Amino acid sequence: MITVGLIGAGYIGPIHLGALARLGGVRVKTVIDVNGELAQKAAAAYNVPNSGMDHREVINDPEIDVIHNCTPNKYHYQITKEALEGGKQVLSEKPLAMDLKEAEELVELAEKKRAITGIDFCYRYYPVVQEMAVRVRRGDAGAVRMVSGSYFQDWLSRETDWTWRLLRSESGESNITADLGSHWFDLIQFVTGLKVEEVIGDLATLIPVRRRPTRQVLAFEKVEEVESEEVKVELEDYSSVLFRLSNGAPGSFTTSQVCAGRKSDTEFQIYGSDCSYAWNHKEATVLWIGHREKANEILIENPTLQDPSTAAYASLPAGHPLGYHDAVMNLFKDYYEAVEGGGKGGELRPTFQTGFEEMKILEAILASHKKRSWVEVKV
Numbered sequence: 001m002i003t004v005g006l007i008g009a010g011y012i013g014p015i016h017l018g019a020l021a022r023l024g025g026v027r028v029k030t031v032i033d034v035n036g037e038l039a040q041k042a043a044a045a046y047n048v049p050n051s052g053m054d055h056r057e058v059i060n061d062p063e064i065d066v067i068h069n070c071t072p073n074k075y076h077y078q079i080t081k082e083a084l085e086g087g088k089q090v091l092s093e094k095p096l097a098m099d100l101k102e103a104e105e106l107v108e109l110a111e112k113k114r115a116i117t118g119i120d121f122c123y124r125y126y127p128v129v130q131e132m133a134v135r136v137r138r139g140d141a142g143a144v145r146m147v148s149g150s151y152f153q154d155w156l157s158r159e160t161d162w163t164w165r166l167l168r169s170e171s172g173e174s175n176i177t178a179d180l181g182s183h184w185f186d187l188i189q190f191v192t193g194l195k196v197e198e199v200i201g202d203l204a205t206l207i208p209v210r211r212r213p214t215r216q217v218l219a220f221e222k223v224e225e226v227e228s229e230e231v232k233v234e235l236e237d238y239s240s241v242l243f244r245l246s247n248g249a250p251g252s253f254t255t256s257q258v259c260a261g262r263k264s265d266t267e268f269q270i271y272g273s274d275c276s277y278a279w280n281h282k283e284a285t286v287l288w289i290g291h292r293e294k295a296n297e298i299l300i301e302n303p304t305l306q307d308p309s310t311a312a313y314a315s316l317p318a319g320h321p322l323g324y325h326d327a328v329m330n331l332f333k334d335y336y337e338a339v340e341g342g343g344k345g346g347e348l349r350p351t352f353q354t355g356f357e358e359m360k361i362l363e364a365i366l367a368s369h370k371k372r373s374w375v376e377v378k379v
């Protein structure tokens, strides 16, 4: 039995707890949140025996093997560093850290400690995204010619909408490019097997002044009725990026959280010399395959029709759709396979190295926005 301590019981923490509750061979011993009430509530909801308010309680607990770091970005570096130094394995929320320097340090420390790392880029774990990756990487699309896509949300589309993500001190130098951009660039790098090598970014703050609630609000919480103060927003809520992949193929990506009607709408399209592939989070079980000389195809998530290597991710019989919880669960399955195997198994999972590469893309986008020109992503 692998024993887990989870830190951060806001929006994403309980989603981790739900997935962990469904995994065999794993038990969560303690939930921590600086807001003790939230920690207690989450622990009670998922039958976790202990809760607390200080992350050191789980880091210093010799019974705990794995730490899930579900805190806001600001705490990723410090908590993950302490966990690694304490000999724990760590599954972190994205982004890995606030900046490249912190991310690099975490990768080096994890290597030194031989820790089994994971980072929650869960969208790659939808079964048909895994299927697309197998097909595109083995050349079914031919040469990848171009990639495009977007990620739109509307939960920050009113002046009264608030999140710590808008604060430089809590989030780092970026709000949405770090938050949603990291998911999207993970998706397209994972599926194509190619790297983003060069970028030009254009960022904007479409709502420059907001009402900040005087009490804590969690992600996606509706906050119109609470007492608030006016603040000038420091970080971007819109970001558009042109990029070049390592094979020279061009791409484009736009994201914003102020798009009324768009909830968690991410999609991407891969155009190859032989055919095209597309996926859209709103129809997460559907893989679209586009042809020139014959009718287009739609593959609906199906363990008997998918490649044997991706069938296990489509864990229900065809016609029983999987969702976001299951994508997180699929990632955890791979992560815990690696933990159980002492580093063997779960090879498809994103690691701290993946998180570090995402930070390199982010830094290049931010630098290019400042310079108003193309910037190479550091190797």
Ligand SMILES: NC(=O)c1ccc[n+]([C@@H]2O[C@H](COP(=O)([O-])OP(=O)(O)OC[C@H]3O[C@@H](n4cnc5c(N)ncnc54)[C@H](O)[C@@H]3O)[C@@H](O)[C@H]2O)c1
Binding pocket: 007, 008, 009, 010, 011, 012, 013, 032, 033, 034, 035, 038, 053, 055, 070, 071, 072, 073, 075, 093, 094, 095, 120, 121, 122, 164, 179, 217, 218, 219
């Ligand atoms: N992978 C995904 O799809 C996904 C989705 C949402 C959020 N996230 C990531 O998860 C992280 C948390 O985001 P969220 O949306 O859950 O935020 P949230 O504000 O809803 O929750 C964060 C929680 O952490 C607690 N907290 C803050 N500092 C702490 C500390 N030092 N020790 C213990 N607890 C602390 C807060 O009290 C709060 O309950 C972010 O880094 C975000 O990018 C990832």
